[in-house]
Amino acid sequence: MNTPTEMDPIEVKRVKLQVLAREHRDLDDAISALEATGTADPFTIRRLKKQKLYLKDQIAVLEDAVTPDIIA
Numbered sequence: 001m002n003t004p005t006e007m008d009p010i011e012v013k014r015v016k017l018q019v020l021a022r023e024h025r026d027l028d029d030a031i032s033a034l035e036a037t038g039t040a041d042p043f044t045i046r047r048l049k050k051q052k053l054y055l056k057d058q059i060a061v062l063e064d065a066v067t068p069d070i071i072a
Helices: 009-037 042-066
Strands: none
Touching: 009 042
16 A cells, blocks of 8 residues: 655644643643642742743744634
8 A cells, every 4th residue: 555654744733732732731730739839949940931931832833833824
């Protein structure tokens, strides 16, 4: 059989979007857990929050790339 072994570029972006969204949720859970303990280092929490913001920006870029432009 001749089946293509490469994924469509849009499909690759969708998969990456799912991975980034999962990482974003995991960071949110980690930040919440650290804040709940009350013993977390504030610099660690700040670093994790910056990383979460970076992921959010990357998610927005990929969502724009995956969503087709519709001219009304």
